[in-house]
Amino acid sequence: VIEVEAAGRTSNRADKIIYTTKEAELLGIKSIYPPPEPEKCKFCGKTLYYEGVYLCGMIVTWRTNIPERCNCEKAKLYWKRQEQMEIQKKNAEKAKEDKNKIDLLIQKSGIPKRYLGKTFEAYEQIPESKRAYAQAKYYADNFKKFAENGNGLYLEGTYGTGKTHFAIAIALQLLNQGISVTFRTAVEMFEDIKAAYDGQSDYSEVDKLSVYKKTPLLIIDDLGKEQCTEWSVSILNSILNERYVSMLPTIITTNYNESDLINKLTPRNGDSSNIRAIISRSHECNTVITMAWEDYRGKKMERLKVEI
Ligand SMILES: [Zn+2]
Numbered sequence: 001v002i003e004v005e006a007a008g009r010t011s012n013r014a015d016k017i018i019y020t021t022k023e024a025e026l027l028g029i030k031s032i033y034p035p036p037e038p039e040k041c042k043f044c045g046k047t048l049y050y051e052g053v054y055l056c057g058m059i060v061t062w063r064t065n066i067p068e069r070c071n072c073e074k075a076k077l078y079w080k081r082q083e084q085m086e087i088q089k090k091n092a093e094k095a096k097e098d099k100n101k102i103d104l105l106i107q108k109s110g111i112p113k114r115y116l117g118k119t120f121e122a123y124e125q126i127p128e129s130k131r132a133y134a135q136a137k138y139y140a141d142n143f144k145k146f147a148e149n150g151n152g153l154y155l156e157g158t159y160g161t162g163k164t165h166f167a168i169a170i171a172l173q174l175l176n177q178g179i180s181v182t183f184r185t186a187v188e189m190f191e192d193i194k195a196a197y198d199g200q201s202d203y204s205e206v207d208k209l210s211v212y213k214k215t216p217l218l219i220i221d222d223l224g225k226e227q228c229t230e231w232s233v234s235i236l237n238s239i240l241n242e243r244y245v246s247m248l249p250t251i252i253t254t255n256y257n258e259s260d261l262i263n264k265l266t267p268r269n270g271d272s273s274n275i276r277a278i279i280s281r282s283h284e285c286n287t288v289i290t291m292a293w294e295d296y297r298g299k300k301m302e303r304l305k306v307e308i
Contacts, residue, residue, distance in 0.1 A: 032058060035062060110184055140174065151285060156258075220250065252282060
């Protein structure tokens, strides 16, 4: 939009595309639509003319919603405020839009509603957890750098130490930055893929697998709890291998140490070399956080019992 100021320039029509109704009248420029009546500035009373767009020798349209802006001090202040309000409105709309986007990402992540409060702030620290907490928080705070190298986390340890809590806390921090995360327990993930495999899902097995293979961050919670078969090990291998070669990070939590997890995931009478390779690679390309101490929830319950 070219603003019209000096009346002297109006004679040079070539570089002007905006004319007020007054200028058009003075210069005898024809317009397709009749010009709107001028208005008075509500602050100083000056006559304000409407502006038209000049094209191919005539005014093709009038900007009909408001006349030209007055240049008196009060009007200037009024328009400055209007513009500020417009910016505030746009910012509020943007914030709302961002929030909706994040809500949708959280919804799509698969994090159960009950876990949505499991932030870093909500984690009850004990002296034994300090190191693990710092490692998990460091990972979340530096995710982009880790993700670039395909580095994930491997959270192993005893029951009730908060491995899932840390995985969720990381996920929530990233989701709030607009990063897409897929969270599943190992049981859920295999069931989900199996349903597609058995034709009981709207998605094909390949589509389902590709969700787990391609999500920017995959969190597999509680690995080793599921009933393992040759099929589930080959699925796990295929997902983790694809993510490894594509350098996409994965977070795994498990209640088992390395040798117990290998036993747990070796199919009955089966070969453990596949699962050995999977777990050894998981240790190699992920930061391993070991969380092995007494269950603090259990401890707290006991303390409460004593107090009662
Ligand atoms: Zn005015």
